[in-house]
Structure formats: structure tokens, C-alpha cells
Amino acid sequence: MVTQEKEPIINIQGVSKKYGSVVVLHDINLKIYPGEFVILVGPSGAGKSTLIRLLNREEKPDSGKIIVAGRDITKLSSGELPYYRRNIGTVFQDYKLLPTRNAWENVAYALEVADVSDEEIRQRVPKVLKAVNLGDHLDAYPNQLSGGEAQRVSIARALIHNPKILIADEPTGNLDPEAGQEIADILEKINCQGTVVLLATHNRDLVDKMRKRVITMKQGRIVLDQRQGRYNG
Amino acid sequence: MTRIKRIFREAFVDFWRNGWLSVTATLIMTLALLTTGVFLVMYLSTNKIIHDLKDKVDIVVNFKDEASESLIQQLRSELMARPQIKSVKYISKADALEEFKSRPSVKVEVRQMISSEDNPLPRGLQIQSVDLKEFEYVSNITKNPIYAPHIDSSSYDDNKSLIENINATTKFAERLGLALSSFFMLIAILVVFNTIKLAVYFRAKEMEIMRLVGASESFVKTPFLIEGFLYGFFATVVSTGLIYFTINLLAAVSKNTILDKFIVRLLPIYYQEFWFIVGVELFIGTVLGLGASWLSIRKNVKG
Numbered sequence: 001m002v003t004q005e006k007e008p009i010i011n012i013q014g015v016s017k018k019y020g021s022v023v024v025l026h027d028i029n030l031k032i033y034p035g036e037f038v039i040l041v042g043p044s045g046a047g048k049s050t051l052i053r054l055l056n057r058e059e060k061p062d063s064g065k066i067i068v069a070g071r072d073i074t075k076l077s078s079g080e081l082p083y084y085r086r087n088i089g090t091v092f093q094d095y096k097l098l099p100t101r102n103a104w105e106n107v108a109y110a111l112e113v114a115d116v117s118d119e120e121i122r123q124r125v126p127k128v129l130k131a132v133n134l135g136d137h138l139d140a141y142p143n144q145l146s147g148g149e150a151q152r153v154s155i156a157r158a159l160i161h162n163p164k165i166l167i168a169d170e171p172t173g174n175l176d177p178e179a180g181q182e183i184a185d186i187l188e189k190i191n192c193q194g195t196v197v198l199l200a201t202h203n204r205d206l207v208d209k210m211r212k213r214v215i216t217m218k219q220g221r222i223v224l225d226q227r228q229g230r231y232n233g
Numbered sequence: 234m235t236r237i238k239r240i241f242r243e244a245f246v247d248f249w250r251n252g253w254l255s256v257t258a259t260l261i262m263t264l265a266l267l268t269t270g271v272f273l274v275m276y277l278s279t280n281k282i283i284h285d286l287k288d289k290v291d292i293v294v295n296f297k298d299e300a301s302e303s304l305i306q307q308l309r310s311e312l313m314a315r316p317q318i319k320s321v322k323y324i325s326k327a328d329a330l331e332e333f334k335s336r337p338s339v340k341v342e343v344r345q346m347i348s349s350e351d352n353p354l355p356r357g358l359q360i361q362s363v364d365l366k367e368f369e370y371v372s373n374i375t376k377n378p379i380y381a382p383h384i385d386s387s388s389y390d391d392n393k394s395l396i397e398n399i400n401a402t403t404k405f406a407e408r409l410g411l412a413l414s415s416f417f418m419l420i421a422i423l424v425v426f427n428t429i430k431l432a433v434y435f436r437a438k439e440m441e442i443m444r445l446v447g448a449s450e451s452f453v454k455t456p457f458l459i460e461g462f463l464y465g466f467f468a469t470v471v472s473t474g475l476i477y478f479t480i481n482l483l484a485a486v487s488k489n490t491i492l493d494k495f496i497v498r499l500l501p502i503y504y505q506e507f508w509f510i511v512g513v514e515l516f517i518g519t520v521l522g523l524g525a526s527w528l529s530i531r532k533n534v535k536g
Contacts, residue, residue: 056445058445078450079449081444082444082447082448082449082452083447085444085445085446085447086446086447090445090446096441096442096445097442098439098442098443099439100246100247100250100251100439101246109443109446109448110446110447112239113443113446113447113448113449113452114447115235115236117235118235157446161447
């Protein structure tokens with residue numbers, strides 16, 4: 001599915017990152033094109049999560065450029081950051097749901113911060129919850145949800161702004177195989193609707209079954225980039 | 234407008250749903266404000282009581298009968314020229330007699346013995362001062378050779394030890410009150426600060442999540458500041474209620490006890506200064522709540 005003719009939507013150029021004296025990312029170069037589903041694999045400490053934190057702009061690289069939709073996000077000001085984050089959806093291993101807000105409110109929160117009207121929130125939230133197969137449990141708080149449900153709320157929240165890119169960091173890491181499979185199905189569905197999905201995972205079965213572009217990282221470097229890859233971690 | 238409405242809603246929802254955390258922070262803050270409130274009530278009432286007491290202490294300088302009227306008026310003018318002296322009242326022989334007769338302790342036989350024609354009571358000056366220290370000055374002036382030979386007696390020496398006692402007690406009470414309440418306030422501030430810091434620390438992860446889903450800094454931080462204000466606001470309400478209830482309870486219980494005299498004097502002062510005390514508590518509560526939240530947020534959330 002790699003269509004080299006198009007402009008990449010994510011273009012990582014010569015990115016390095018050190019924590020103290022430990023080099024976690026070493027001269028990373030990676031292009032991701034519109035419509036792609038990219039799986040990032042590799043053992044713990046390979047640098048997957050760091051790469052995702054850089055894309056999320058939770059952190060900045062020590063050197064190199066990260067161009068997303070034509071803009072170098074390493075140069076975003078703190079005022080621009082919220083706007084950037086509303087345009088990429090992020091899903092985390094630990095769901096990162098607000099504990100004092102119920103499922104509905106967690107999704108609505110992402111719209112509230114963007115000054116979307118109450119009227120529009122009431123229309124958009126049920127649609128996106130439906131898209132992730134959540135119709136009931138709307139009033140349930142995160143601690144009342146199962147892992148799979150919580151992760152689907154988290155995906156719903158990530159999708160609420162119709163982002164061009166969805167980044168998922170080990171979304172199935174805390175889930176049983178069945179729930180994990182459901183999350184993978186939802187991610188594929190999202191990708192089919194045109195959203196770029198970048199999935200970092202340890203889940204060998206999932207990777208082998210999906211037959212997507214697989215990028216393998218080891219010790220801070222990309223060691224393999226396969227079009228229809230398998231798990232090589 | 235929607236944004237402001239939402240920020241306030243966030244704050245109220247969080248305050249409510251964080252139940253115990255909010256209750257704890259509010260109660261700790263209540264203790265701090267109770268200290269302030271109790272100190273204020275005690276300070277204001279003892280101040281008023283001592284002030285009233287000072288008003289009752291005066292010096293009477295009595296003149297011998299041969300002293301000329303002009304000499305008495307001269308001393309009066311001289312004393313009145315001093316701004317610290319509140320009033321100097323001339324007491325004629327007739328005034329003195331009237332005052333003497335009106336004393337309930339004077340027996341009827343004695344009253345009848347003294348008539349206005351045969352009045353042994355001296356003329357005098359009754360001096361009241363703003364400051365008890367001024368009595369020393371009055372005493373010195375009366376020793377001036379111009380006046381001294383004509384002065385029969387002065388109540389200064391009688392009142393001296395009383396005056397000194399009041400002065401010393403007042404100062405001691407004020408200093409002790411200030412020291413104690415400063416000490417308690419300091420402890421209270423530290424405890425409040427730490428409680429709020431813990432509350433914010435527990436929720437640092439929440440702030441991180443908010444930022445990750447695209448909330449601006451102000452959208453993340455302002456609700457926490459409003460919550461800090463709410464701790465102070467509700468603590469003011471609770472501590473005001475507690476003080477009000479306690480004072481009224483004491484007033485009811487202390488009837489016919491030693492405490493009654495104090496409470497009876499304290500009650501009107503408390504009512505009179507009620508809004509002032511509430512205002513001070515609200516101010517301290519707000520500054521503490523907002524300040525502690527602001528400092529904690531700054532420490533816990535990287536910009």
C-alpha cells in the first residue's frame with residue numbers, strides 16, 4: 001500500500017534523542033504516506049515509545065526534523081501545541097481517561113477544549129462511541145469499565161476530531177486476546193476510512209494476522225521496514 | 234462565554250466528584266480560618282473591653298478652696314492643648330455635691346448633713362486621656378509650683394497601680410495573642426499548603442491527560458485555581474458557622490457563671506464586626522487556596 005508518489009504525511013528526518021548519556025533514538029528516518037497502516041515493533045527499550053512521544057510532541061528530539069502534514073512539529077510553540085494535538089489522535093496503553101469523568105464526558109472533553117458548541121458535542125459524541133462499538137455504558141466511569149471498553153473510549157476520544165493520523169502506543173498491552181483483537185479490528189476500520197494509523201505493539205499474533213507495513217526497531221534504530229511484514233521483535 | 238462557563242463547570246464538577254479530597258482540603262483550611270476567626274473575635278472584643286475600661290479610668294485633680302477660678306481654667310487650657318488628652322471637665326462645687334449625693338453607697342443621713350450652703354467638696358478637673366501614658370504627664374503638670382500649692386489632692390497616685398496594671402496586661406495580652414495566632418497561622422498555612430499540594434499531586438496525571446487531548450494551559454489550570462478558591466470559600470462558610478454557633482452556645486450555657494460577663498460584652502462586638510471577620514477570613518482563605526493551588530500547579534505541570 002506504500003504509494004511513494006504522494007507527499008508523506010509524516011516525515012521523520014535524522015531524528016536522534018538521548019536521555020542523559022543513553023541514546024534511545026539514533027538517526028531515525030521514516031516516511032509515512034496518507035492512508036497507510038504502519039505497525040511499529042521491537043523489544044522493550046527499542047525506542048518505539050520515545051518515537052511516539054516525539055510525534056505527540058510530549059518531547060522534542062535532540063536533533064533532526066519531524067514534519068507532520070507539512071509542518072516541522074519540533075518548532076511548535078506552546079500556544080500552538082493544543083491545536084496540533086487536536087489534529088492527531090493518540091491512544092495509550094493505560095487508556096489515560098480522566099477518572100472523575102464518565103465515558104461520555106471523557107470523549108466530550110476533547111471537544112470542549114476545542115470550544116465546540118454543546119449542541120454539536122451532543123451530536124458528535126454518540127456517533128463516535130457507536131463507531132467503536134460502545135453504545136451502552138455511557139454513564140460508566142473509567143473504573144467501572146473493562147479494559148477493552150476503556151480502550152475503546154480512549155479510541156473514541158482520539159477520533160472525535162476526525163484526525164488525519166491516529167497514533168496508538170501498545171493499545172492492546174493490557175487486554176486479553178479477544179479484546180485486543182476487537183481493538184485491532186476497530187483500528188483497521190478507522191484506517192479504511194482514510195486515517196493514517198501508527199500502531200506500536202508487542203502483540204505478535206496481531207501483527208502476523210494483519211499483514212500491514214511493519215517497521216522493526218532495535219536499540220534506537222530502524223532495522224527492518226517490510227511492506228506486508230511479520231513480527232520480528 | 235462558553236469557555237468561561239465550561240471552565241467553571243469543570244471546577245465545580247471536579248470539586249464535587251473528588252469528594253473526600255475536597256472535603257479534606259476544605260476542613261484543613263477551616264482549621265486555619267478558625268484560628269484567624271477566634272483570634273479576631275478575641276482581639277476585637279478584648280480591645281473594646283480594655284478601651285471601655287480605659288475610658289472609666291480618669292484623674293481627678295481637686296483644688297483647695299482658696300485657689301482662684303482663673304488658675305483652674307489656666308490648668309484646664311494647658312491640659313486641653315495636648316492632643317492626647319481627650320477631655321478635661323471642670324467640676325464645680327455644686328457638680329461635686331450632686332455627684333456625691335447620687336452615689337448609691339452614700340447613706341441618707343450623710344446626704345442630709347451636707348447642703349449646698351455648707352459644701353465641703355472641692356472644685357476639680359476630671360481628666361480623661363486617650364492614652365494611659367498621658368497620666369504621667371498630667372501628674373507632672375500638677376506638680377508644677379504654679380499649681381501645686383493650690384492642689385488639694387490628685388487621684389493619680391490612687392489609680393497609678395491600676396493604670397499600670399491595665400497597661401501591662403493589655404500589652405501582654407496583645408503580644409501573647411499575636412504570637413500564638415501567628416504560630417498557629419504558620420502551622421495552618423503549612424498544613425493547608427501541603428494538603429493542596431498533595432491534592433494537586435494526586436491529580437497531576439489528570440492534567441497531563443488534559444494537555445494530551447489538546448486542552449490549552451488555561452483550560453487545564455484555571456479549574457484547579459477555582460477549586461483552590463472554593464476550598465477557601467467553603468472553609469470561610471464552615472468556620473463562620475462554627476464560630477457563630479459556638480459563641481451563641483456559650484452565651485446560652487454560661488448564664489450565671491464567671492464567663493457570662495465576658496460573653497455578654499463579646500456578643501455585641503461580634504455582631505458588630507461580623508462582616509469584617511467574615512471578610513478577613515474570606516480574604517485569607519482565598520489567598521491561601523489560590524496561592525497554594527497556583528504554586529502546586531506550577532510545580533506539577535511543566536509548561
